[in-house]
Amino acid sequence: MDKRAVAQVFGRAAEHYDGSAHLQRRVADHLLAQVSELPLGQAEHVVDLGTGTGYCLPTLNQRFQPSLLTALDLAEPMLAQARQRVARLNLVQADLENPPLAENSVDLAVSSLAVQWLDRPETFIARLAKVLKPGGYLALSTLGPQTLHELRQSWARVDQDVHVNRFLPASNWQAALEASPLVLTLWHEEQLEVRYDSPLALVRELKTLGAHHVERQKTPPVGGLRPMLRAYQEFICADGRYPATWDVFYLIAHKPL
Secondary structure: OOHHHHHHHHHHHHHHHHHOOHHHHHHHHHHHHHHOOOOOOOOOEEEEEOOOOOOOHHHHHHHHOOOEEEEEEOOHHHHHHHOOOOOOOEEEEOOOOOOOOOOOOEEEEEEEOOHHHOOOHHHHHHHHHHHEEEEEEEEEEEEOOOOOHHHHHHHHOOOOOOOOOOOOOHHHHHHHHHOOOOEEEEEEEEEEEEEEOOHHHHHHHHHHHOOOOOOOOOOOOOOOHHHHHHHHHHHOOOOOOEEEEEEEEEEEEEOOO
């Protein structure tokens, strides 16, 4: 994954991101509900990895009252938005796969819909296993391979180029955890459907969110959008709207004492 390109895309999206992040907030709320039930009292250091505009920060701050609350993201404009969420906040612009965090320094690391951009979950999990204190927790949500399958199938009717990112299956994340010292305490999968008035509305929302960035070997030819939108018609629902599926994985892992 070209991380510089990802940072640029999400940086441009930062100002308008919250207005379109309905699905992202829904997933974050579900993850935060699970995190709030963890057997942690007042945590000393809590980190939000891939914080984006910082939606999770107020809940984490209120629930755990950390001495240090760190918001980490690759895109500086996202961190500028997150800065407005919580008064006392440690902002870190860095790569998720190599966060500049000391070993055995974090009580709780949370990441909602950010790690799907990583190429190697085992690198991320191994690094977090070192960063967490004994007794600490990692909680995250990420996307699975059925995400946006309607959009992917519609583009496949037009050409064989890559137009929609492919996300890793559950087995990759589970294998990464099994190879680490962390112990999986929760695994949950769900498929969420969001409906749009038109397929074009979905495409525009993805662009607003910055989620339209795709890793590809070559630039696809122009002129394919209209045929794709016509192909998407086969997914129309009884209510006249168009579905987009989001395949979501949730996991919580614990570092033994």
